[in-house]
Amino acid sequence: MYVIEIQQTGGPEVLRLVERPRPELTGPDDLLVRVYAAGVNPIDTKIRQRGPMLPAGLPAVLGCDGAGVIEAVGEGVTRFKPGDAVWFCHGGLGGPAGNYAEYRVIDQQFVQAKPRTLGMVEAAAAPLVLLTAWEALHDRARIAAGQRVLIHAGAGGVGHVAIQLARLAGARVCTTVSGPEKAALAHELGAEFCINYRDEDLVEAVMDWTEGQGVDIALDTVGPEVFRRTIPAVAHYGDLVTLLDPGPELNLKEARLRNLRLSLELMLTPMLRDLPRARLHQGWILQRCGDLIDRGELRVHVFRTFALAEAAESHRLLERGAVMGKLVLDLDPSR
Structure with missing residues (x-):
C-alpha cells in the first residue's frame, strides 16, 4: 500500500x-x-x-x-x-x-x-473539528440557550462547525473573519454578526453587538495574542476557552477582575x-x-x-x- x-x-x-x-x-x-x-x-x-x-x-x-x-x-x-x-x-x-x-x-x-x-x-x-468544537462549547463553556457567543476564525475548520453547534444550542453568534468571502460563509452557517479583524476593533465591535455587556462565551481558535485581546470582550462571569497554549507572559488581571472562567481545550x-x-x-x-x-x-x-x-x-x-x-x-x- x-x-x-x-x-x-x-x-x-x-x-x-x-x-x-x-x-x-x-x-x-x-x-x-x-x-x-x-x-x-x-x-x-x-x-x-x-x-x-x-x-x-x-x-x-x-x-x-x-x-x-x-x-x-x-x-x-x-x-x-x-x-x-x-x-x-x-x-x-x-x-x-x-x-x-x-x-x-x-x-x-x-x-x-x-x-x-x-x-x-x-x-x-x-471528526477532529466536531469533537474540538463540541468539547469547547458544551464541556468546557457549558453553553446554554440565549447566550451570546464569540467564535474566532468562523470560516476556519473548527470555527465553521462551532458556529453551527452554538446556534443549535440556542445561542446567538458573532465571529471574526478576514474578508467578505469568509463573512458570507459564516453568515450562511448561522453567524449573526461578523467582525473583520483587519479593519475593526474587536472589543468595540463586540460591545456594540452586546449593548456593552460583552459575550457570555468566547472561543479562541487562533493563539496567545487573540486570547489576550479577547479578555475585555467577555462579559463578567463569562467563559473564555482557547484551543492553544496562551503563552507564559499573560497578564490575567482583567480576566480576574471579570471573574472569567478560563478553559483549555485539546481533543487529543x-x-x-x-x-x-x-x-x-x-x-x-x-x-x-x-x-x-x-x-x-x-x-x-x-x-x-x-x-x-x-x-x-x-x-x-x-x-x-x-x-x-x-x-x-x-x-x-x-x-
Whole structure:
C-alpha cells in the first residue's frame, strides 16, 4: 500500500509517498479499514515541523481523521462487519498508525458508523473539528440557550462547525473573519454578526453587538495574542476557552477582575494520555453530531481535496491561511 511518511521534521517537502506492507489484524477487536479519505488538520503540520507527540516517533504517518470501509474484522469484533462505512479520529500522532495511508488497522472502540448522508470526503473532514468544537462549547463553556457567543476564525475548520453547534444550542453568534468571502460563509452557517479583524476593533465591535455587556462565551481558535485581546470582550462571569497554549507572559488581571472562567481545550488528550472513559465520551459526541448531520442540521464545508501524493501541497495551502473549512486527501480507489 502507499502512505505519506515523514522520516524527519521540516517543511512540506519531508512528506514522502512511499510503499509499505499492508497492516494486518493483530488483536481480537481490530478492524482493517480501507481508507477512502483523510482529513488534513493544523496538528498535522505542527507534528511535521516539530516531531511526533507519541513515543512511537519517526518514521511517522500523519493524519488523525479518517473515513473508509471495513475490509476485515478480528474475532472479538461485535459492532461492525466487512463492508461497513466508518469515520474516526484516531492516530497520526507518531509511528505508522496514521490516516495518510491506503489502509490502517484500528481498534473498534475508536470507530463510529459513518453518517449515512455524508460522502467519504466530508466524513473524513469532520471528526477532529466536531469533537474540538463540541468539547469547547458544551464541556468546557457549558453553553446554554440565549447566550451570546464569540467564535474566532468562523470560516476556519473548527470555527465553521462551532458556529453551527452554538446556534443549535440556542445561542446567538458573532465571529471574526478576514474578508467578505469568509463573512458570507459564516453568515450562511448561522453567524449573526461578523467582525473583520483587519479593519475593526474587536472589543468595540463586540460591545456594540452586546449593548456593552460583552459575550457570555468566547472561543479562541487562533493563539496567545487573540486570547489576550479577547479578555475585555467577555462579559463578567463569562467563559473564555482557547484551543492553544496562551503563552507564559499573560497578564490575567482583567480576566480576574471579570471573574472569567478560563478553559483549555485539546481533543487529543484521550489519545495522548490513553483515557478510555474520555474516548467513550468522544464516541458519543461523534454519534450525536452524526445524527445532526443526517437530519440536515449540521454540515462540514470542504474547501478542496488532494490526491494522496499531493499531501505536501495540502500542507502548503493550509499554512498560507487561505482555507475556508477543511482540506481532505481523497484516497478513493475508484478514482
